[in-house]
Amino acid sequence: MIGRPVASWVRFSLGLDLCASAGRSWLAAVQxxxxxLDTEHSLVRDSASYREQLELLVIDSLLRAQWHDHSDELHEERPPVRPRTVKRVVDALERAPEEPWSLPQMAQVAAVSTRRLQQGFREHLGMSPSVYLRTLRLDRVHRDLLAGADSVTDVAYRWGFTHLGRFAVAYRERFGQAPSETLRHGTG
Structure with missing residues (x-):
């Protein structure tokens, strides 16, 4: 919830005000x-996933309702965390941007439809999955060219660009110069 692991016990202050709005919300989740649990053949008793969701609700609402040693961090304004579906694909693309990724393959990694994946990328990254991949590849090419590694063609192919004309246009749009200029001036 705070964007990082917590290595110690969470220490709560004593006395939860059950009359306050947050305390009432936590109490309602517990009830x-x-x-x-007290009702035979209820969803809580018959469905482990439903029970787990309610347990998470109780824990989440307690952490939000009662002051503890991480409360300030929990309540500070932060940019929203990317949903897991987008994060899974971003992680996979960053591990292997040179692979010939298709939209259906990316959606399979995320375990969602291609449409939902595209919506998630637009909502959370402001671009489509294919634009994200192209940008990632261009950044890798740029890094290699700055280091003076190989020829422009070899570097472009290494990072998954198969159409050199489109690659050169995209590179110029992103970095404001031709790839050959970056290679020529990179290490100097």
């Missing part, structure tokens, strides 16, 4: 869980 929902307890009612389900």
């Amino acid at each position: 929902l869980l307890l009612t389900g």
Whole structure:
């Protein structure tokens, strides 16, 4: 919830105000869980995934309702975390941007439809998955050219660009110069 692992116990202050809005919300979550556990053939008793979701609700609402040693960090404004579907694909693309990724393959990694994957990328990264991949590849090419590695053609092919004309146009749009200029001036 705070964007990083917590290595120690969470220390709560004593006394949760159950009359305050946050305290009432936590109590309602606990009562929902307890009612389900007390009722025969309820979703809580019959469905482990439903029970786990309610347990997470109880924990989440407690962490938000009661002051603890991470409260300040929890309540500070931060950019939203990318959803797991987008993160899975971003991680896979960053591990192997040179692979010939197709949109269906990316969607398979995320375990969502291609349409949902595209929506997620637009919502959270402001671009489509293919634009993200092209940008990632261009950045890798740029890094290699600055280091003076190989020829422009070899570097472009290494990072998955198969159409050199489109590659050169995209490179110039991103970096404001031709790839050969970057190679020529990179190490100097």
